[in-house]
Amino acid sequence: MHPMMNIAVRAARSAGNILLRYYERTDTLKVTQKGLNDFVSEVDRASEQAIIDTLRSSYPNHAILAEESGNKSGNDYQWIIDPLDGTTNYLHGFPQFSISIALKHRGVLEHGLVYDPLRDEIFTASRGEGALLNDRRIRVTNRKSLDGALLGTGFPYRDQSHLDAYLGMFRALIKDTAGIRRPGSAALDLAYVAAGRLDGFWELGLSEWDFAAGALLVKEAGGTVSDINGGGRFFETGNIIAGGLRLHSAMASVIRPHLTDHLRG
Template sequence: MNPTTNIAVRAARKAGSILMRYYNRIDTLTISEKQANDYVSEVDRATEAAIIEVIRRAYPNHAILAEESGEHAGNDYQWIIDPLDGTTNYLHGFPQFSISVALQHRGELISAAVYDPLRDEMFTASRGQGAQLNDRRLRVSDQRSLKGALIGTGIPFRDQRYLADYLAMLGAMVEDTAGIRRPGSAALDFAYVAAGRLDGFWELGLSVWDFAAGVLLVREAGGAVSDIRGGNRHLESGNVIAGNLKVHQAMVKRLAPHVPEALRA
């Protein structure tokens, strides 16, 4: 791992220790609703502060974009942080959540860490150096078509303007795949695509901190990531498809008739 990926790992592990400290006493947390169906607790803020502290100690001049505290000014390097991806799962004791830490330089993702503290699984990637799970090299699956593929997704829960379109996409994907999974942590969904546990994934309306690290994981594991139309505006739009090369291509084609006009620009 390069030095910045090592810092991402260190920050994610520190955040993970905080999440696990509170996991068995969630009922003591103060929880508030940021917007409809979107919650935040003191543990989100504590883990974010811990991540930022680790980054600032190593790279005091780097910029930061964090889910809870927003933008922190800096130079051409920007860290993109989701301190608890899957907050609703965490607050319900549902065992699927993660920490996501990515670094980009002038728009190019160069380091990533996605950490599942429950399973002690650390997914990492460094640009041009591949992706790993606990130091074991990752590769996307070798599934060649949608027939028999296991696909992950995220159901719209904040902005439901395109819910009907999404349901049409879901119907199209169910047709001949092995099944659809909606675990509830996009960062882990991307990590699972990189690890070959999922053959593909799609979602609408993600925030950049949800999946920036995941993009690098999938690409360094030999997969493809695009926006919902197969273009390169995924980080900007939050409408995303990921998968191994064959499945990604097939998903773009399968979903195309159901993409709403507003998302075609």
């Protein structure tokens, strides 16, 4: 494993210990509402600080983009951190949340991990080296069509301006699939696509820290990641489709008629 990935794993495990420590007593946590249906707790901040401290101890000059503390300047390396993806799940005791850490070098994703502390599953990927789950190589499924596919998604909950378009996509996709799941952690959903547990995934309005690591996992597991139009601007738009090559194409073709002018733009 690359030395930078080793440090990221150490950071994720440190943060995971904090999440597990408070998981059975979330009713004691101080929670603040950041926006519509968007919450942050003291455990989010403690988890993020543990990650930053670990990364800074080895790479003090690297830039950091983190969900709770924003963008911190540095050199050509930038860490992208979500210390608790699935905060609402966590606060309700719903056992689906994760930690996401990615590293860009001069704008190119080089390393990414998604850690599920409850199951002690750590998904890792380094550019050009494939994707792993607990050191076992993983691959996306080779499903060729929506028939029998299991998809993951996330309902728009912060910005609902595209809700009608999203519901149109949902209705169109659910007709031909084996089912659609909405577990509540986009990072973990993308890791599941990489591991073949889901055949595909789509969501609108994500932030970079939600999907940076997961996108690299899917790509390194042999899959395709695009924006909602099928192009490469998902880092700019936050709208994403992911899956195996043929399944991704099938999803994109069904989604396309439901795109508004704004989503196309």
